[in-house]
Each structure stands twice: as structure tokens, then as C-alpha cells.
Amino acid sequence: MPELPEVEVTRLSLVDRLRDAEISAVRLGKPLRWPLGCEPASLIGRRVLDISRRGKYLWFALGARADVAADAAGGLLLHLGMSGSLNLSEQFAAPGPWDHFDLVTSRGLLRLTDPRRFGAAVWSPSRDDGAAGKLLAGLGVEPFDAGFTAVLLHERLRGRRVAIKQALLAGDIVVGVGNIYASEALFLAGIDPRTPGGRISLARCVRLADAVRQVLSRAVALGGSTLRDFRDAHGMGGAFQHEARVYDREGQPCVACGEPVRRIVQGQRSTYFCPRCQRR
DNA sequence: CATTCCGCCTGTAAGC
């Protein structure tokens, strides 16, 4: 599920309400992708200082415990995997079979629901070191940072024979573009998803970088895509899926030219594109 | 180094 827009929408729906919240209890369900990496009880008494995002990861910065001498701050790195979502509620409902991580806080119950359990919550002493530093190392540039330029995209694609769709998904050049938004951005840029990355001209990198920014910002503005179960922390679904030009539209007419949208498989993932509007 | 493939899980929908 969650690509950058869904993760950012989740962050935005949480950050104001959760800042300064104090953790009073932790509950673990079934194992997630990685172990928590600390004693659950060691989170009790910590306050949420801030929530930031890097790629599709969320970093919950947590303060030191007031009642522990010389205690160190740290934080939790959360990932929503394919099917995860976070919910903040004052209802404190009993956990369901898909609820695998709860933080009881002074501002409500923060709950990670994740049927497939590809998500994770991992303790780390800081965002840049320890477990979080390891997971975030090697990530590409943020798409909304000034550093994400056509020149950078062009340079990082140079010599790569992998299809541009897969290069976008890999996340080592630019982060946050998942399977939905990769197809959508390539449609907007008019680029055939099968084009080898290194064969994309600088001029087309300009269009592609713009398309990535445009698609992701539009998706954030619409609350993300809710294909099945994505919700923000207050239970609100997104609406971008209604604006998708090619994703999940196999056989339907291209919104620009009427040609049927094609579905192909690249790296075991579906890609959707218009064979007339998108060229190598 | 670049690229491909596997595996992690479970739910849902399609096919027989």
C-alpha cells in the first residue's frame, strides 16, 4: 500500500496530535518484519518529540525518560509495508487479529494495523545511527528536496540498463515512488516504462522529475490512494485512485488518446502505460 | 558494480 503520499498523509494526520504525548504502555502482537529491538517497557515514560519522514519510513523521535538517571533519547522507525496503517484513537478498543503494535499515550492509542506484517517498528538510538541509520542508509534523495533535479536524475541513471520504471522503484536515486506513482509519473512524462534508465535524455529527465513531484504532491493533497484499506490516522481514506491515469486501468481507454491501457510485468510488479502516449 | 530473484505474510478475487 503505502508509498510516499500515504506515509506523508499519515504523518501529517499524527504529528500535531501526538507531539508531547507520553507513552504509558506498549503492546506487541504477532512479529512484524523486524523485531522491536528494545524492551517494550523501556519506551514507557518517553515523550514524542516529533514525527518526521524519510522515504516511506516514519521516525518518531522520543525523549529520554525523566525518571531514569542519565537516560538517552532515541526513537522508533516505523514502516507500513504493503498493508499497514496507523490509527490514533481515544477509544482504546481491544486489539484485532491484525493489530501488531500499540502505543498507549497521553493523547490516545496509536495502533499499527498490518495484515501482511511486512511493516515494522524498530527502536534506534537516533535516526542517523543504529538500526534506523542502517535502514535509511543508501536511500535516494527526497523528491521534494531541492537536490532532486533533472541533472541529478540524469547522472544517477547514466550507464544503467534497467528499465526506468524499475529504477524509479528501486529508491536509490529518488525515494518514495512506489508501484502506483511510478506508472503515473511515467505517463505524465510521456516515457515508456521499459526504456533503459541510461537512455533517458536530460530533457526527458526534466519532464520526469517534474512528473514525479507533480504526481506525489497531488496525491498528498488528495489524502493518498485508498485501493483497499489505506486510512490516515483518523480513519480518512484517500482519493487519488480516482485520478489515476493508467494504474489498474488495463484495457480501458487512455484518458489522452483513447488507446487501451496496457499492463506488463517488470520485476514481478505490474506496470501500466499507454503504448501510444509513452515513447522510448 | 548492476541486475535478477526470492522470501517475508495474509487476504481477496478469479479460474476451474
Place this chain on the structure above:
DNA sequence: TGCTTACAGGCGGAAT
């Protein structure tokens, strides 16, 4: 109706 298969928003790591 019931069983089997394919596929789903991600990503790290092993194999090639």
C-alpha cells in the same frame, strides 16, 4: 460450493 492459483501498495539480501 469448494479447491487452487494468481496477485496485491515494499524491500532487504542472496544469487547471478
